Amino acid sequence: MHRAISCILLALAAASGTACASDLGVAPVVVQLDPHNQRTALTVTNRGADPVVMQAEAVQWRRDASADVDLPTADLLVNPSVFTVPPGQSQLVRVGLRRAVSSDREETYRIVLREVPQPPRPGEVRQGGQVQVLMAMRVPVYVAPPTVVRTLHWRAMQAGDGSIDVSVQNGGNVHARVRSLQLRSAHGSAIAPEQAAVAVVFPGESRSFRVADAARAGAHPMTLEVTTDQGAQLVPVAARAHR
Structure with a gap:
């Protein structure tokens, strides 16, 4: 195109x-x-x-x-x-x-x-x-190198304002292209609108994102569906630590 x-x-x-x-x-x-x-x-x-x-x-x-x-x-x-x-x-x-x-x-x-x-x-x-x-x-x-290794490490945690802080670390030896983030309930239904998160993560690099409008989920368990050029996966959303 x-x-x-x-x-x-x-x-x-x-x-x-x-x-x-x-x-x-x-x-x-x-x-x-x-x-x-x-x-x-x-x-x-x-x-x-x-x-x-x-x-x-x-x-x-x-x-x-x-x-x-x-x-x-x-x-x-x-x-x-x-x-x-x-x-x-x-x-x-x-x-x-x-x-x-x-x-x-x-x-x-x-x-x-x-x-x-x-x-x-x-x-x-x-x-x-x-x-x-x-x-x-x-x-x-x-x-690409002769042998390709694809490994992404995701973390998602509730923030104090109701949003979700998301981070990814590329542990592989080739880039990954992040496409979208979708917050879901424990039953799999969408909680917030899908968020485009177009970004290229180089090998060894870490990137951060924020998913807004997540407050409506309350304290119920949530998962984050992340979509990259390597496919989609579900990431558990950790509850915010209370002091």
Whole structure:
């Protein structure tokens, strides 16, 4: 499915005014590589009316205090690195590993696709205060180790305000994608609306969430149904400790 991952506004002048962004899409939106599958390709599609010049580069994707950090890398080959996509057409961008997979833990990268600013077309007049909107798309690239281990440790506890504090620790060697949290009664019925909790948890990383609107459950036993890309599981909700 074609869709833009993110959009960056680049102000080419300090005053107000906006030029329309390009209509771009990329597929797939996630790349998975492993020792037996070390190459793939992205398709960048221009759904707009004008040609678009794009720059593609690979970066190492790290997490520092729950914040995403992009670092330079030479581990991935991206070809072509600069290309023009005519209106209504697509460009194939090949991605491949430059070296064999040797780590026992998943390695994470991103392919960053940036629109290159272009000079005005013949006859086009840009006002001095106009801002040009440029598209940037980031595609995650996950490189799995030879042996994959998937282990998630969940905890859920009632908080004083009636909500539920939830934490997950990834004890495996590949990422996990959290999709939703659903609070249920001891009989399995939904207590609160399903809560989207889209997040990527790297190997060795911990993440926290909060489920609101749980006060109506009172003191009855509760479970939390957590759904990830590894499936669904039920987590007991511990009662709040009273002092």
